[in-house]
Each structure stands twice: as structure tokens, then as C-alpha cells.
Amino acid sequence: MILLGFDLEEFDLPIELGKEINFDEQLAVSTIGNAAVLALLKKYNIKATFYCTANYADHKPDVIKQIIADGHEVASHGYYHSAFATEDLLRSRLRLQEITADAVTGFRMPRMMPVDEEEISKAGYVYNSSLNPTWLPGRYNNFDQPRTYFYxxxxxxxxxxxxxxxxxxxxxxxxxxxxxxxLKSLCSSTLKKDGYLNLYFHPWEFFDLATKPQYGLPSYIVRNSGQKLLKRLSEIIEGAQSKQIAFGRTGDFVETFIR
Structure with a gap:
């Protein structure tokens, strides 16, 4: 099975890089990209999981409701993308449940940063997808962590x-x-070894970032954004569907195949 996850947040990456972008534009970039993602998923009849900040959901409840109406899962991505307090774990879950009128059982920490698992449990989450078990300079050093699911x-x-x-x-x-x-070779070998793929993106990547040089984004982020990224993801989806490989929501995977 392939699990597609999309971190739906206020697009504050330019601020992280020392540039300016107002909040309305942050919302617009993510919302435009998210519309493209929803259209892609509908085209291929795929259900996915959207890890949403409650801050984004507060300002774009119609988008969140459309995600639910299309049959996708909403999980928590915290309350704010660039600020965190422990109480936000429960606050974000309850707020998202209020907006979606659905249970929120999953969590992903912004930027895949460490988070206290005891507090995740206290906040009522069933699963946490906040670990990137690799090494990336200045970001992750998780070679000592398991590659696949664990409790x-x-x-x-x-x-x-x-x-x-x-x-x-x-x-x-x-x-x-x-x-x-x-990319296809690595996905294939990982799927064969593990029995599933847990892939994640951000809706703002599906906005054509090359049209916004003022954001100051490095080339490795701008490259193949927008329609080019949609095409790349489409190739992965079509290849998997041709082999009868299923796609699913993360919460369903957790409940059906693991618990």
C-alpha cells in the first residue's frame, strides 16, 4: 500500500529563509496548491491524509470541509507551523475535530521535529508520523531510529x-x-521490502514557485514545482495502479493493518 500525506499549512517558508510574505499570501499559495492536489487525487480515485495546522483550518474551513467531503483524512499538523507549545497538541486536535466533525487520530510535527511521545499520547492521538529516519545536514540525524513502524x-x-x-x-x-x-526504483525496492510506502508532500509545492523569485527559495525547492511536480506524482501513481498497488488513508492503514 502507498500512503500519500500532504502537510497543509500556512506557507511560511520564505520567512524561515529571511524573506517577507504576508499571511494572506501564505494562505493563497497553500490553497492554490491544495486545489491542484485534490483534483489529482480525484482523477485517480485515491484517498490520502492531510496533516493540517489548526491555524490554516481556522482561516480556510471551507478547504478542510472539502477535503473531508472528498473522502480524505484530516490529521493534525499542530496549531501553528512556526510556533509550538505542548498544549497545542490537544488544542489543534479538538479544533480540527470541530471543523471536520470527524475524529482526528494522527499527528505530524511541523518540519518533522522531535516531539514528546508522552504528550502525544495524553493529547489522544493514535499515531504519529513525525520521524524522518535518515540523516540530512542541519535537519535530521536519525540513523539510530527504526525505518518502519514501531510503538x-x-x-x-x-x-x-x-x-x-x-x-x-x-x-x-x-x-x-x-x-x-x-525515484521509481527506490520506491519499488522500499515497497517490496516494507510492504508499504509513507510519502509526504506540501500542497504549496504544487504551486509554480518559479513564478515567485521574491520568495528567495533555493533551486532544489523551486525545481519541478507546480505542474511539473503534479506530472511526476502522476507517473508514480499510474505506475503503481498498473501493478494493482493500493493507495489509502494513513488512519485506515493504522487501524486495518497494524493495530
Whole structure:
């Protein structure tokens, strides 16, 4: 099975890089990209999981309701993308449940940063997908962590997928920068080894970032964004469907195949 996850947040990456972008534009970039993602998923009749910040949901409840109406899962991505307090774990879950009128059982920490699993459990989450079990300079050093799912503090940990041997991450930046033949090969070998793929993206990647040089984004993020990224993801989806490989929501995977 392939699990597609989309971190739906206020697009604050330019601020992280020292540039300016007002809040309305942050929302607009993510919302435009998210519309493209929803259309793609509908085209291929795929259900996915959207890890949403409650801050985005507060300002765009219609988008969140459309995600639910299309049959997708909403999980928590915290309250704010660039600020965190422990109480936000429960606050975000309750707020998202209020907006969706549906249970919120999953969590992903912004930027895949560490989070206290005891607090995740106390906040009522069933699973946490906040671990990238690889090494990236200045970001992650998780070679000592399991590659595949495990339990911690009573919460199922579902790491992002990495290749079996060298732990090459199969995350959003890989889809921007790796040759498609290599990306497909790595996805295939990882799926064969683990029995599933846990892939994650951000809706703002599906906005044509090349049209906004003022954001100051590095080329490895801008490359293959917008329609080019949609095409790349479509190739992965079509290849998997041709082999009868299923796609599903993360919460359903957790309940059906693991618990």
C-alpha cells in the first residue's frame, strides 16, 4: 500500500529563509496548491491524509470541509507551523475535530521535529508520523531510529519512508530533484521490502514557485514545482495502479493493518 500525506499549512517558508510574505499570501499559495492536489487525487480515485495546522483550518474551513467531503483524512499538523507549545497538541486536535466533525487520530510535527511521545499520547492521538529516519545536514540525524513502524509511549510511530540500505529519503525534496528512473526504483525496492510506502508532500509545492523569485527559495525547492511536480506524482501513481498497488488513508492503514 502507498500512503500519500500532504502537510497543509500556512506557507511560511520564505520567512524561515529571511524573506517577507504576508499571511494572506501564505494562505493563497497553500490553497492554490491544495486545489491542484485534490483534483489529482480525484482523477485517480485515491484517498490520502492531510496533516493540517489548526491555524490554516481556522482561516480556510471551507478547504478542510472539502477535503473531508472528498473522502480524505484530516490529521493534525499542530496549531501553528512556526510556533509550538505542548498544549497545542490537544488544542489543534479538538479544533480540527470541530471543523471536520470527524475524529482526528494522527499527528505530524511541523518540519518533522522531535516531539514528546508522552504528550502525544495524553493529547489522544493514535499515531504519529513525525520521524524522518535518515540523516540530512542541519535537519535530521536519525540513523539510530527504526525505518518502519514501531510503538512508543503507546502511540504508533509511522516514519516517513526511506530506502532499505542507504536510507535515501523518499520525501518531497526527492520528488523535486532525483531522476525519475531512480525515484521509481527506490520506491519499488522500499515497497517490496516494507510492504508499504509513507510519502509526504506540501500542497504549496504544487504551486509554480518559479513564478515567485521574491520568495528567495533555493533551486532544489523551486525545481519541478507546480505542474511539473503534479506530472511526476502522476507517473508514480499510474505506475503503481498498473501493478494493482493500493493507495489509502494513513488512519485506515493504522487501524486495518497494524493495530
Amino acid at each position: 512508543k509511549s503507546g502511540v504508533l510511530q509511522l516514519p516517513a519512508s526511506v530506502s532499505p540500505l542507504l536510507r535515501i529519503p523518499l520525501f518531497w525534496l526527492s520528488f523535486h530533484n532525483l531522476p525519475m528512473w531512480l
